Structures are given as C-alpha cells and as structure tokens.
Amino acid sequence: xxxxxxxxxxxxxxxxxxxxxxxxxxxxxxxxxxxxxxxxxxxxxxxxxxxxxxxxxxxxxxxxxxxxxxxxxxxxxxxxxxxxxxxxxxxxxxxxxxxxxxxxxxxxxxxxxxxxxxxxxxxxxxxxxx
Amino acid sequence: xxxxxxxxxxxxxxxxxxxxxxxxxxxxxxxxxxxxxxxxxxxxxxxxxxxxxxxxxxxxxxxxxxxxxxxxxxxxxxxxxxxxxxxxxxxxxxxxxxxxxxxxxxxxxxxxxxxxxxxxxxxxxxxxxxxxxxxxxxxxxxxxxxxxxxxxxxxxxxxxxxxxxxxxxxxxxxxxxxxxxxxxxxxxxxxxxxxxxxxxxxxxxxxxxxxxxxxxxxxxxxxxxxxxxxxxxxxxxxxxxxxxxxxxxxxxxxxxxxxxxxxxxxxxxxxxxxxxxxxxxxxxxxxxxxxxxxxxxxxxxxxxxxxxxxxxxxxxxxxxxxxxxxxxxxxxxxxxxxxxxxxxxxxxxxxxxxxxxxxxx
Numbered sequence: 274x275x276x277x278x279x280x281x282x283x284x285x286x287x288x289x290x291x292x293x294x295x296x297x298x299x300x301x302x303x304x305x306x307x308x309x310x311x312x313x314x315x316x317x318x319x320x321x322x323x324x325x326x327x328x329x330x331x332x333x334x335x336x337x338x339x340x341x342x343x344x345x346x347x348x349x350x351x352x353x354x355x356x357x358x359x360x361x362x363x364x365x366x367x368x369x370x371x372x373x374x375x376x377x378x379x380x381x382x383x384x385x386x387x388x389x390x391x392x393x394x395x396x397x398x399x400x401x402x403x
Numbered sequence: 404x405x406x407x408x409x410x411x412x413x414x415x416x417x418x419x420x421x422x423x424x425x426x427x428x429x430x431x432x433x434x435x436x437x438x439x440x441x442x443x444x445x446x447x448x449x450x451x452x453x454x455x456x457x458x459x460x461x462x463x464x465x466x467x468x469x470x471x472x473x474x475x476x477x478x479x480x481x482x483x484x485x486x487x488x489x490x491x492x493x494x495x496x497x498x499x500x501x502x503x504x505x506x507x508x509x510x511x512x513x514x515x516x517x518x519x520x521x522x523x524x525x526x527x528x529x530x531x532x533x534x535x536x537x538x539x540x541x542x543x544x545x546x547x548x549x550x551x552x553x554x555x556x557x558x559x560x561x562x563x564x565x566x567x568x569x570x571x572x573x574x575x576x577x578x579x580x581x582x583x584x585x586x587x588x589x590x591x592x593x594x595x596x597x598x599x600x601x602x603x604x605x606x607x608x609x610x611x612x613x614x615x616x617x618x619x620x621x622x623x624x625x626x627x628x629x630x631x632x633x634x635x636x637x638x639x640x641x642x643x644x645x646x647x648x649x650x651x652x653x654x655x656x657x658x659x660x661x662x663x664x665x666x667x668x669x670x671x672x673x674x675x676x677x678x679x680x681x682x683x684x685x686x687x688x689x690x691x692x693x694x695x696x697x698x699x700x701x702x703x704x705x706x707x708x709x710x711x712x713x714x715x716x717x718x719x720x721x722x723x724x725x726x727x728x729x730x731x732x733x734x735x736x737x738x739x740x741x742x743x744x745x746x747x748x749x750x751x752x753x754x755x756x757x758x759x760x761x762x763x764x
Contacts, residue, residue, distance in 0.1 A: 275621040277524045279701060310530035317722040318525040318613060 522701030
C-alpha cells in the first residue's frame with residue numbers, strides 16, 4: 274500500500290494517514306488480517322514523529338478498523354457497522370451532501386458521483402510482489 | 404609494470420565513463436544533488452550546467468592522465484599511475500560541486516520551491532512484506548571459500564616450508580614467512596571477513612535502508628525501488644564471489660610457490676571485472692522507468708539541508724542506515740546514524756587487514 278502525505282494540506286498528517294488506510298481497506302488493497310507497519314517503522318519511513326502515526330492508528334482502532342496487539346502489531350479487522358456508527362456516518366454524509374446541493378449540484382450529479390466512487394472500491398487488486 | 408599501466412588505464416576509463424554518464428541516469432529531479440521540482444528538471448540552468456560539467460570532466464580526465472603519464476615518463480615511478488585515478492576522482496568532485504553550487508544558487512534566486520505542494524510517499528509493503536534475502540546468490544561465494552579451505556587443508560603437508568606473504572611491484576616475493584596455519588590460511592581469513600562485511604551491507608540495503616519514493620508517481624517509484632534493492636544485493640553478492648575467487652587464486656599461487664609477473668592480475672582481474680559488471684547493472688537500472696502513472700500533483704519534499712557538500716547524507720533524526728545516493732550509483736550511509744560509524748570502522752579494519760597481509764612491510 275502506498276501512503277502519500279501532502280505536507281501543504283490543511284488536513285493534519287494523522288488524519289491523512291487514517292483516511293488513506295480507510296480507503297485502502299474499502300479498496301481491497303488491505304484485506305482483513307493484513308498487517309500494517311509498526312508505528313516506529315512507519316514514522317521513520319516518513320521522517321515524522323511516531324506520535325503522529327500513533328494517533329492515526331489509535332483513531333483506526335477506536336473505529337474498529339484495526340486491532341493493536343503487542344505481539345502482532347496493527348492488523349486490519351472488519352467489524353460490522355453498529356447502529357451508532359450508522360447514525361454518526363449519516364450525519365457526516367448529510368453535511369457533505371448538503372455542501373454539494375448548496376453549491377448547486379443537481380441530485381442526479383451527486384448520485385452519479387456517489388455511485389462511481391462506490392463502484393471504484395474493490396477494483397484495485399492487491400499487487401503481486403515478485 | 405605493463406600490468407600497472409593497463410589496470411590504471413582501465414580504472415581511469417571506468418571512473419571517466421561513470422562521471423560522464425551520471426547526469427543522464429540519476430533522477431531528473433535531483434540534478435547534481437540538488438532537489439528541484441519536476442517542472443524545473445529541464446530548467447536552462449540545469450541544462451547548461453550539465454553541458455559544462457561534461458566538458459569539465461572530459462578536460463580534467465585528459466589533464467590528470469596526461470600529467471601523470473608525463474611524470475611517469477620522467478621518473479618511472481609506477482605508484483603514480485593508480486594515483487592518477489585518485490587525482491581524477493578529486494577533479495570529478497570539483498566539477499560536480501561547481502554544478503551543484505550553480506544550480507543551488509539558481510534554485511534559491513528563482514524561488515523554485517515557492518507554491519509547490521510538497522509530499523512524502525511511503526510503501527508500507529517494504530515493512531510488512533520485505534524483500535527476501537537472495538541466499539542463492541550467496542552460494543557461489545560460500546562454495547569458493549569452502550573450496551579454498553578444503554584445498555588448503557589437503558595440500559598443507561605438501562606446501563613449501565617458507566611461504567611468500569608479500570609480493571613486490573613485479574610479482575617477485577619480497578617477504579617470506581615460515582609455514583603455519585596463520586600464514587597459509589591468511590587469505591581464507593580475508594575471504595571470511597569480506598563475506599561477513601558484504602552480506603551485512605546487502606542485508607542493510609534490503610532491511611535497513613529508507614527508499615526515496617517520488618510522491619508524484621508513488622506506485623511506479625516504489626515498484627522500481629524494490630527491484631533496485633534486490634539488484635543491488637545480488638550485485639554485491641556477485642562481487643563477493645569474485646573477490647573470494649581472487650583470494651582462492653592468490654592462495655593457490657602462494658601454496659604452490661609459483662612466482663610469475665602476472666600474480667597481481669589473479670587478484671585484480673576478477674575484482675575489476677565484477678566491479679565493471681556491477682556498475683553496468685546499476686547504471687542500466689538507476690532511473691525509475693515511466694510506467695504511465697498519473698501525476699499526483701505532489702513534489703518530493705525539499706531535503707537539501709541533510710546533504711552536506713551535496714554528497715554526504717547526515718540526518719540524526721533518520722533511523723535509516725542507508726539511503727539511495729543522489730549523485731552516483733547505489734546507496735550511501737546516513738552519517739548521522741551511529742551504526743554507520745560502526746559499519747565504516749568495519750570496512751576500514753578490513754582494508755587495513757588486507758594491506759598489512761599483502762602489501763605492507
């Protein structure tokens with residue numbers, strides 16, 4: 274998996290890391306049970322503070338997307354969405370959709386882009402390494 | 404004497420060829436060790452400095468070799484010939500530094516990094532699924548070393564009582580030592596030391612180096628880096644096999660008491676050939692190929708401050724032992740890492756050992 278951090282972005286680095294890992298899970302690049310690098314190793318590769326990576330991993334753990342274990346490190350898990358998550362996610366989606374409508378995008382356009390994003394997930398196959 | 408001339412000429416030609424080819428095979432976004440955004444890779448300053456650099460290198464080569472040959476013609480001192488290669492390397496660094504300096508100045512004056520979106524890309528698979536050590540490539544070196552030991556043990560009783568442990572310039576032994584395990588197997592110890600060192604360096608490349616992935620084309624860059632690391636490890640192990648072979652050949656000469664003027668060739672030829680092959684392999688794969696990946700709009704972050712004199716990487720915050728060279732082939736040590744000092748000490752100790760065994764006295 275490639276993680277690409279934009280240093281000029283307004284989005285904090287830990288948030289960028291978390292978002293890209295979530296997208297990789299949705300994309301199927303990270304399957305259930307695949308492991309993520311140790312916090313220190315990932316921080317060293319980025320040349321960033323390991324607390325930043327810790328923060329991203331902690332967010333993912335709270336959201337039930339990874340398990341942190343002293344022995345196995347960070348491992349991707351999939352937990353079924355509970356009602357609490359659905360409500361929270363709907364609220365956030367509402368804001369995002371409202372932005373589109375407020376800027377004058379037609380419901381068809383919004384639905385179309387939602388559909389194409391959903392379709393794009395799972396099309397990226399994990400690359401075979403020689 | 405002729406041997407020294409031919410070898411020095413070959414070495415000088417190799418150095419000159421690398422120096423002339425490097426600007427074309429190093430990353431286009433790091434011309435002469437200066438990090439520049441992709442849209443500045445073909446800046447007029449860079450193009451002009453590349454041209455000027457090539458002329459300077461060519462001229463320095465002619466001057467260095469010419470002067471050394473002239474002095475050699477007058478004094479007949481063979482030592483001057485390898486020295487000409489060193490002088491050439493010195494000139495080469497001067498040419499590099501001038502180009503580096505000019506491009507850095509243009510970059511600062513033109514504000515090349517203003518408004519550029521800087522990013523860092525990481526390939527997590529290098530850590531979760533690191534490349535495997537090419538153990539198969541270590542086999543030739545091990546077989547040669549074991550063969551040396553076996554031949555040595557079998558022929559030990561029939562070896563002459565006095566062994567030549569050091570040869571003069573014309574291949575005539577000028578230091579002899581009584582036969583003992585230490586003298587007869589001295590080159591086996593060199594084989595073992597070199598094997599340990601090069602396996603260590605290959606492992607450091609595979610597991611303790613930090614890739615320099617281009618955030619503009621991260622997937623292609625990561626893919627290339629993985630390949631380049633494996634290639635580097637294999638090239639080192641191939642070189643190791645040839646060094647061990649050279650030691651075997653030299654041991655055979657010592658054990659049979661053979662005296663020939665071409666004795667130095669037994670050591671130098673296999674090693675020089677292996678170095679030449681390794682250089683060609685590195686040079687051909689030194690630049691990531693364009694795999695048609697879409698540009699992400701990010702540029703590699705400005706990291707010139709960690710590169711002292713444009714060549715030496717010093718970054719205490721970086722835990723990596725090795726990083727890809729900016730100007731040159733292969734990898735360089737992170738001199739900000741204390742472990743790099745240990746590795747350097749190992750190399751110096753080994754070279755010292757070889758010199759005291761073969762050439763000193």
